[in-house]
Amino acid sequence: MSNLQAPILLVTIPLLAAFFAALGGMLHRKISFPIALIAIILSFHQSIIVLLKVVNDGVINYRIGGWMPPFGIEYVVDHLNAMVLVVITFVSLISIIYSKLIVERELPDKIPQFYTLYLLLTTGLLGITITGDAFNLYVLLEISALATYALLALGKDRALISTFNYLILGTIGASLYLLGVGHLYIATGSLNMADLFRILPSLSGNSAVMVGFILIIVGVWIKMAFFPAHGWLPNAYTYAPSSSICLIAPLMTKVSVYIMIRIMFSVFSAEFTFANIAWQTAVVWCSVIAIIGGSLQALAQRDFRKMLTFLVVAEVGYMVGGVWLANEIGISGAILHILNDALMTLCLFLVAGILIFKTQRHQLMDFRGMFRKMPVTMGAFIIGALSMIGVPPTCGFFSKWYLIQGAIEAGRWEFMAALIFSSLVNAVLFFRIIEIGHFQHETDSHDHAEEKISEAPAIMLIPLVVVAIALVVIGLYTNDIVTNVIQHAVPVL
Amino acid sequence: MESVTSIKPLLAILTSIIVVVPILLSRKHPNVREGWSFLAGFVKLAIVGSMVPLVLKGTVIEYTMIEVVAGVALKFRVDAMGLLFALVSSTLWIVTTGYSIGYMRGLKEHSQTRYYCFFALALSGTIGVAFAANLFTLYLFYEILSLATFPLVTHHQDAEARASGRKYLTFILGSSIGLVLPAMLIIYNITGTLEFSNSGILSAGMSKGLMSVLFFMFIFGFAKAAVMPFHPWLPAAMVAPTPVSSLLHAVAVVKVGVFSIFRVVTGIFGIDNLRMFELGTALCWVAAFTILAGSLVALSQDSLKRRLAFSTIGQLSYIVLGAALLSKQGMTGGMLHILMHAFGKITLFFCAGAIFVATGHKYLSQMVGIGRRMPVTMTAFFIGSLSVIGFPPTGGFLSKWYLLLGTLEADQPLMMFILLSSTLLNAAYFLPIAYKAFFCSDEEAQFEQKIDEAPIWCVAPLVFTATVSVGLFFFPQPFLDLAKLAVQGFTGG
Numbered sequence: 001m002s003n004l005q006a007p008i009l010l011v012t013i014p015l016l017a018a019f020f021a022a023l024g025g026m027l028h029r030k031i032s033f034p035i036a037l038i039a040i041i042l043s044f045h046q047s048i049i050v051l052l053k054v055v056n057d058g059v060i061n062y063r064i065g066g067w068m069p070p071f072g073i074e075y076v077v078d079h080l081n082a083m084v085l086v087v088i089t090f091v092s093l094i095s096i097i098y099s100k101l102i103v104e105r106e107l108p109d110k111i112p113q114f115y116t117l118y119l120l121l122t123t124g125l126l127g128i129t130i131t132g133d134a135f136n137l138y139v140l141l142e143i144s145a146l147a148t149y150a151l152l153a154l155g156k157d158r159a160l161i162s163t164f165n166y167l168i169l170g171t172i173g174a175s176l177y178l179l180g181v182g183h184l185y186i187a188t189g190s191l192n193m194a195d196l197f198r199i200l201p202s203l204s205g206n207s208a209v210m211v212g213f214i215l216i217i218v219g220v221w222i223k224m225a226f227f228p229a230h231g232w233l234p235n236a237y238t239y240a241p242s243s244s245i246c247l248i249a250p251l252m253t254k255v256s257v258y259i260m261i262r263i264m265f266s267v268f269s270a271e272f273t274f275a276n277i278a279w280q281t282a283v284v285w286c287s288v289i290a291i292i293g294g295s296l297q298a299l300a301q302r303d304f305r306k307m308l309t310f311l312v313v314a315e316v317g318y319m320v321g322g323v324w325l326a327n328e329i330g331i332s333g334a335i336l337h338i339l340n341d342a343l344m345t346l347c348l349f350l351v352a353g354i355l356i357f358k359t360q361r362h363q364l365m366d367f368r369g370m371f372r373k374m375p376v377t378m379g380a381f382i383i384g385a386l387s388m389i390g391v392p393p394t395c396g397f398f399s400k401w402y403l404i405q406g407a408i409e410a411g412r413w414e415f416m417a418a419l420i421f422s423s424l425v426n427a428v429l430f431f432r433i434i435e436i437g438h439f440q441h442e443t444d445s446h447d448h449a450e451e452k453i454s455e456a457p458a459i460m461l462i463p464l465v466v467v468a469i470a471l472v473v474i475g476l477y478t479n480d481i482v483t484n485v486i487q488h489a490v491p492v493l
Numbered sequence: 494m495e496s497v498t499s500i501k502p503l504l505a506i507l508t509s510i511i512v513v514v515p516i517l518l519s520r521k522h523p524n525v526r527e528g529w530s531f532l533a534g535f536v537k538l539a540i541v542g543s544m545v546p547l548v549l550k551g552t553v554i555e556y557t558m559i560e561v562v563a564g565v566a567l568k569f570r571v572d573a574m575g576l577l578f579a580l581v582s583s584t585l586w587i588v589t590t591g592y593s594i595g596y597m598r599g600l601k602e603h604s605q606t607r608y609y610c611f612f613a614l615a616l617s618g619t620i621g622v623a624f625a626a627n628l629f630t631l632y633l634f635y636e637i638l639s640l641a642t643f644p645l646v647t648h649h650q651d652a653e654a655r656a657s658g659r660k661y662l663t664f665i666l667g668s669s670i671g672l673v674l675p676a677m678l679i680i681y682n683i684t685g686t687l688e689f690s691n692s693g694i695l696s697a698g699m700s701k702g703l704m705s706v707l708f709f710m711f712i713f714g715f716a717k718a719a720v721m722p723f724h725p726w727l728p729a730a731m732v733a734p735t736p737v738s739s740l741l742h743a744v745a746v747v748k749v750g751v752f753s754i755f756r757v758v759t760g761i762f763g764i765d766n767l768r769m770f771e772l773g774t775a776l777c778w779v780a781a782f783t784i785l786a787g788s789l790v791a792l793s794q795d796s797l798k799r800r801l802a803f804s805t806i807g808q809l810s811y812i813v814l815g816a817a818l819l820s821k822q823g824m825t826g827g828m829l830h831i832l833m834h835a836f837g838k839i840t841l842f843f844c845a846g847a848i849f850v851a852t853g854h855k856y857l858s859q860m861v862g863i864g865r866r867m868p869v870t871m872t873a874f875f876i877g878s879l880s881v882i883g884f885p886p887t888g889g890f891l892s893k894w895y896l897l898l899g900t901l902e903a904d905q906p907l908m909m910f911i912l913l914s915s916t917l918l919n920a921a922y923f924l925p926i927a928y929k930a931f932f933c934s935d936e937e938a939q940f941e942q943k944i945d946e947a948p949i950w951c952v953a954p955l956v957f958t959a960t961v962s963v964g965l966f967f968f969p970q971p972f973l974d975l976a977k978l979a980v981q982g983f984t985g986g
Contacts, residue, residue: 390670391640392633393567401562401678408682416675423670431662438647439655476567479560 007062010046018119025112032115044089054082070192076132080489095246098463121147151244162235176219183212224256227290234309242353250346265491283324290317291418295425330406337399347384370437380468385430395475496553502569502624509613520606534587570626573979579623589740595950599850614641619745628687657729664726672714693763717750735846743838751812776817783810788918823899828976830892837880843955844874847947862938864930873959878923880962888965
């Protein structure tokens with residue numbers, strides 16, 4: 001027990017700021033942005049404190065209001081969620097700075113509403129990650145989902161209909177989760193995760209517990225768009241406004257993967273998860289299909305953002321498959337990929353946002369002549385692309401390294417083949433864009449002497465460059481991240 | 494073996510990465526810009542050269558940057574073989590920079606700043622491969638080289654460049670991701686390390702099937718070595734400006750391929766293992782096929798650069814054969830051939846480029862009597878041909894001599910026969926060019942008697958490399974010593 005207040009602060013600061021952003025926005029619409037920005041900077045700072053504390057001193061248990069578990073809500077921060085918390089606040093910080101101009105242009109009359117929702121979504125994601133209570137997790141899951149629906153629905157074209165589609169499926173997923181938690185509560189009388197972890201082994205033959213587990217896992221799969229429940233994601237993300245997609249796309253699926261890992265190993269046990277139900281093989285096969293199918297569908301797209309959304313689907317396959325390889329290396333790879341994939345998805349969606357900001361379009365063909373016009377943006381794009389392909393020293397290579405090691409260890413050659421296949425398809429995908437940017441000029445004049453650089457504003461460019469550099473730096477420090485953080489987050493199998 | 498720690502290998506690599514910045518900054522002043530390339534070239538050569546005395550004493554220079562994955566570090570080690578290769582590449586970079594000035598300005602090429610930047614990056618990749626201490630580091634720089642050469646190959650940015658660029662990436666990137674990466678991960682999984690060691694890291698207890706599969710995944714995966722059937726990218730890459738073909742596709746890129754094969758044969762598999770499983774003999778046959786087929790196809794090419802490209806394909810397999818013979822003399826010959834072929838072939842490419850700059854001709858049928866107009870160039874061409882064929886007094890004779898001794902030592906008389914017949918084929922496709930350039934009747938000649946050479950920046954480099962080709966026959970030190978030293982290390986005595 002420590003007196004550290006950071007765990008609660010990092011969630012409550014954005015929550016309170018959400019109210020102030022709404023209230024302040026009534027006075028003047030320009031007030032919301034600084035409020036939101038300050039709140040997220042503070043929250044980011046707190047998450048760093050928490051991470052360092054966990055790395056140095058081990059797990060933090062924080063009892064809200066001093067209530068003893070299992071009656072009160074407990075926040076438990078171990079190595080796994082300490083890392084995810086930093087990822088969330090970092091992504092949130094990057095994209096709030098980046099999207100300032102986009103929001104002013106896309107939603108000029110809804111600025112306070114936007115920042116309120118933005119903060120609520122961040123709060124929800126942080127809460128999901130930090131809570132040690134299965135029901136509290138559901139509440140925060142819904143908070144973040146509602147904020148997401150509202151943010152996505154602000155988009156153009158088919159945004160409304162695809163968001164509605166997402167709302168239906170998301171609600172089904174959340175309901176299944178809630179139903180599963182209900183089963184567990186009936187069987188154990190507890191909602192505290194640590195408490196459940198203690199009680200559940202004595203109920204190993206209990207069919208209610210078994211059904212509860214399946215319901216929770218399936219619910220989370222729907223939330224994360226895991227094959228075959230991935231259909232909602234591409235449309236919902238494609239038509240989203242670029243102001244919020246940079247927060248949603250990198251984080252929503254990753255946080256769902258986090259929930260899955262948390263439920264599998266902290267509520268239930270590895271033994272229960274992998275031994276009691278013989279579906280491990282089937283799950284890995286599903287992730288193989290997710291990876292191959294997602295990659296191939298990405299290949300069929302002409303729209304850059306839609307292509308990225310299918311890659312998100314494929315990447316979910318990486319992580320779920322890695323966890324269900326059921327060995328330590330595979331799970332390490334999946335956890336590492338939560339970090340790496342969040343950053344590389346962020347990088348590419350930031351590029352997409354800049355493309356839309358500058359040209360109002362987002363087809364692959366709109367990359368014509370971009371190397372000449374926007375060299376910095378395209379440089380960052382190449383680093384993001386290489387990370388997706390898995391070229392060292394970008395971080396994407398190293399999570400792939402661990403995942404493939406896990407596949408070899410488990411003898412799951414189909415998973416290894418799918419990962420290599422996806423690397424090859426990604427190479428085709430991204431080099432197709434590089435080709436368009438390199439070979440095709442908007443005008444036919446071959447006037448190379450005069451270079452017309454027309455980059456995005458610095459407030460968008462700097463966050464992008466920071467992320468691109470992070471992709472390489474994190475790649476090089478993989479071993480430190482694994483030994484200091486991830487290794488402690490992996491259950492002993 | 495004694496080893497010292499020094500940052501020199503890293504500095505040698507970084508020189509040509511850092512120089513990109515001043516090159517970009519001085520893009521408006523071509524003379525200053527090329528001055529930077531020269532400066533970096535000389536600095537790099539000085540750093541590489543300063544390591545020669547130490548390495549000749551049998552010392553190994555090491556530098557570890559960071560451990561990226563457990564047991565695998567970004568690490569450099571300078572041994573005799575790596576130093577030999579680095580010495581060749583960095584010397585020829587300076588020569589080629591001079592030649593580039595003559596060629597690129599002579600033809601008023603566009604985007605010259607981009608050209609010099611990526612050229613410098615490509616050199617960093619090459620030196621990185623030469624100094625890599627483990628398979629991971631080698632792979633990293635191998636990929637950097639693949640990517641850095643793409644904008645060079647596709648420099649003209651037209652339809653032909655685009656098609657060739659695709660072919661280039663498909664073979665080079667596709668094979669490295671599809672074959673080398675999984676093979677590397679499997680080896681890491683088995684041994685827990687990727688460090689090159691003089692006796693190999695795989696144990697003899699491995700099954701023959703697995704070892705053979707892994708072995709050929711590397712041989713074909715390093716498609717830069719252009720072992721058939723993974724060769725079609727090389728003729729396609731001839732679409733690049735000639736300085737690129739000269740340095741990269743006669744020296745840096747292709748030699749990186751064979752160098753990687755040499756490293757894997759000696760450092761990963763180990764000579765004893767390969768002997769025991771008779772994989773050396775299998776590789777001999779693959780190389781023999783490529784040698785003969787490459788030479789035969791070269792006979793029928795009318796485009797000078799394409800004829801040189803197919804000749805390169807054949808000659809590269811000489812080096813592969815040298816490794817595959819697994820005998821002392823054979824490996825010495827293979828390593829020497831990296832050097833000798835480099836100087837011989839770069840001379841020939843320089844000549845092809847000089848002819849193109851001076852006359853605009855690419856095809857051999859248009860070059861009858863060209864010796865009347867460009868006697869210096871064509872004399873150099875003749876010397877370069879002799880070296881590639883392996884005629885004394887040129888350096889090519891030495892490497893071929895050792896290779897032939899190697900076939901006897903390895904008791905492979907058939908391979909000796911193949912080398913000799915290839916020599917005849919080489920003579921058959923090279924000598925008529927030089928002969929027809931000088932000796933033809935006045936009616937046949939397509940050129941006037943007036944001497945009109947290419948610019949001095951084009952001619953001086955090719956005179957230099959032709960002279961060196963002859964000089965190496967008389968003074969093969971320190972290269973011969975380096976090669977012998979390296980072989981001593983691999984064979985343990």
